[in-house]
Amino acid sequence: MTESLLSPGPPVTDGGTRALPRRLRHWSSLLGLVPFLVYVGIFLAVPTIVVVLGAFGGPDGRPTLGNVDALTTPTIINAFVRSITLSGVTAVLGAVAGALIAYTVVTARADGMLRRSVSSASGVLAQFGGVTLAFAFLATLGFNGFLTVFFQDHFGINITGSGWLYALPGLMLVYTYFQIPLMVIVFLPALDGLRPQWREAAEGLGGSTWQYWRHVGIPLLAPSFLGSTLLLFANAFSAYATAAALVSQGSPIVPLKIREAITSEVILGQANVGKALALGMIVVVAVVMFGYARLQRRTARWLG
Amino acid sequence: MAGVTSRRRRRQRVLRWVVLGTATVFFVLPMFAMLEFTTRGMNGTRTLQTWRTLFDVPLLRANYPELWVGLKASAGLAVLTVVLMLVLLVPTMTWVRLRLPQLSRLVEFLCLLPLILPAIVIVVGLAPVYAWVVYLLGDSSLTLTFAYTILVLPYAYRALDAGLSSIDVRTLSEAARSLGAGWGTIMVRIVLPNLRNAVLSAAFLSVALVLGEFTIASLLNQSNLQVGINLLSKRNASMSIAVSFAALAFAFILLFLLSLVGGRRGTRTAEEPA
Numbered sequence: 251m252t253e254s255l256l257s258p259g260p261p262v263t264d265g266g267t268r269a270l271p272r273r274l275r276h277w278s279s280l281l282g283l284v285p286f287l288v289y290v291g292i293f294l295a296v297p298t299i300v301v302v303l304g305a306f307g308g309p310d311g312r313p314t315l316g317n318v319d320a321l322t323t324p325t326i327i328n329a330f331v332r333s334i335t336l337s338g339v340t341a342v343l344g345a346v347a348g349a350l351i352a353y354t355v356v357t358a359r360a361d362g363m364l365r366r367s368v369s370s371a372s373g374v375l376a377q378f379g380g381v382t383l384a385f386a387f388l389a390t391l392g393f394n395g396f397l398t399v400f401f402q403d404h405f406g407i408n409i410t411g412s413g414w415l416y417a418l419p420g421l422m423l424v425y426t427y428f429q430i431p432l433m434v435i436v437f438l439p440a441l442d443g444l445r446p447q448w449r450e451a452a453e454g455l456g457g458s459t460w461q462y463w464r465h466v467g468i469p470l471l472a473p474s475f476l477g478s479t480l481l482l483f484a485n486a487f488s489a490y491a492t493a494a495a496l497v498s499q500g501s502p503i504v505p506l507k508i509r510e511a512i513t514s515e516v517i518l519g520q521a522n523v524g525k526a527l528a529l530g531m532i533v534v535v536a537v538v539m540f541g542y543a544r545l546q547r548r549t550a551r552w553l554g
Numbered sequence: 555m556a557g558v559t560s561r562r563r564r565r566q567r568v569l570r571w572v573v574l575g576t577a578t579v580f581f582v583l584p585m586f587a588m589l590e591f592t593t594r595g596m597n598g599t600r601t602l603q604t605w606r607t608l609f610d611v612p613l614l615r616a617n618y619p620e621l622w623v624g625l626k627a628s629a630g631l632a633v634l635t636v637v638l639m640l641v642l643l644v645p646t647m648t649w650v651r652l653r654l655p656q657l658s659r660l661v662e663f664l665c666l667l668p669l670i671l672p673a674i675v676i677v678v679g680l681a682p683v684y685a686w687v688v689y690l691l692g693d694s695s696l697t698l699t700f701a702y703t704i705l706v707l708p709y710a711y712r713a714l715d716a717g718l719s720s721i722d723v724r725t726l727s728e729a730a731r732s733l734g735a736g737w738g739t740i741m742v743r744i745v746l747p748n749l750r751n752a753v754l755s756a757a758f759l760s761v762a763l764v765l766g767e768f769t770i771a772s773l774l775n776q777s778n779l780q781v782g783i784n785l786l787s788k789r790n791a792s793m794s795i796a797v798s799f800a801a802l803a804f805a806f807i808l809l810f811l812l813s814l815v816g817g818r819r820g821t822r823t824a825e826e827p828a
Contacts, residue, residue: 297679
């Protein structure tokens with residue numbers, strides 16, 4: 251790196267006269283970064299600052315803790331609890347099912363069709379979210395959905411009930427649909443890092459399958475598994491579109507509470523409550539992603 | 555030992571088919587249901603009426619204006635976002651590699667930042683910024699390009715970074731410079747052609763992301779495909795589900811093409827570092 255920095259130009263013989271031009275050139279090369287920094291500043295940094303400052307600003311523009319206090323009202327605490335439950339449940343379900351799928355793929359031939367198609371399909375399905383996914387489930391389990399009609403006609407059972415699909419249980423099912431493939435994508439590399447030699451070594455020493463997993467496999471995979479689960483948590487916690495299209499009544503989770511706050515800005519002070527909610531989301535996601543980054547680093551030590 | 559291994563293999567094979575079979579049913583069922591739902595006719599018959607309307611452009615325009623507007627907006631946004639993303643990232647990332655390697659971590663951090671800022675959070679802070687954008691550029695759905703370019707940064711950055719790592723930008727650009735090329739020529743005629751696969755990956759990912767975006771468009775009161783589908787569902791469920799399926803199929807094709815492009819870079823196997 252240092253060599254390539256020095257490579258243009260002759261070897262430095264006189265530090266005194268050459269130091270200044272080089273520093274000047276350094277500053278002028280910073281100019282090349284200006285368009286990017288300005289763009290990211292306007293469309294990423296300014297919005298973030300607006301959220302953070304707005305969370306602590308009253309409708310008159312003076313600093314206040316009122317919006318953050320509003321976060322402790324029961325409805326908002328409930329929304330956070332529901333959001334965290336939804337993200338936690340779907341992260342664990344997605345992580346377990348995704349890890350199982352990844353494991354069955356890894357034990358197949360390494361460059362076979364199975365593996366290629368599962369990882370391609372996962373890449374595609376993990377992106378499948380939002381309005382279209384919500385409608386896919388409406389077509390399956392909605393009041394006139396395929397399965398609903400099928401069970402009604404053949405067994406006389408009403409599986410839609412009072413509309414669980416449009417509330418928290420429905421969100422759990424639908425979120426799991428994009429969580430599982432995401433898990434397959436992020437967990438496959440870790441499973442690949444598990445070398446067959448380790449299993450052979452364990453067997454050579456007389457270890458059983460259970461002992462191999464108990465003392466070698468699980469301890470090695472644990473950081474990656476937990477890290478991936480955290481990533482899934484953040485993924486579900488940040489999701490908005492699927493819930494917005496599916497939930498028609500009320501605002502059970504935080505992203506929908508933010509929509510409520512934004513769209514009812516006419517109520518004085520509501521806009522900044524939206525910003526406080528957004529700040530709350532940033533804090534949760536930042537903590538989770540910090541844990542993810544730490545666990546990734548531990549994973550890299552053995553399975554990189 | 556051989557007996558143990560073959561018994562394990564058999565057990566693994568049974569587990570594999572049970573797990574993958576269940577997963578396939580779970581993942582295919584909603585898509586099958588969409589097809590079933592959109593082909594329902596009167597009294598249990600099947601009809602392709604909805605699908606015929608979908609591919610009949612004049613009829614679609616006349617009967618479902620909200621969908622048509624959204625479709626046009628999304629197509630424009632996909633193109634503009636890819637262009638803006640490339641114009642913003644390729645020169646910056648090349649420049650950082652050549653002149654400012656000490657700032658590469660900063661650029662990486664900024665590009666990956668949207669991963670930890672949920673779109674619903676960004677849109678809250680974007681409202682005042684967009685008040686200015688609309689004031690300066692007029693109220694058009696195409697102004698969403700600016701926000702979408704931020705959303706695609708992490709994915710585009712990773713794709714382009716992988717591409718840039720695989721070529722020797724320094725030697726290439728110094729060779730071009732010594733032959734008298736300016737920076738513009740280097741970008742367009744040296745760097746971009748060498749990054750073809752990375753640029754394709756970044757572009758495909760961006761298009762897939764833009765076509766699926768709903769949060770920012772709907773909360774900034776702009777139109778795009780997903781907003782159109784959502785509006786449509788209020789008066790014609792069958793049509794909105796048909797469009798969802800079509801959009802999905804299109805995104806699948808796009809991402810499958812992407813995995814083909816990515817697959818040619820060669821699979822990296824876990825090898826023992828020397």
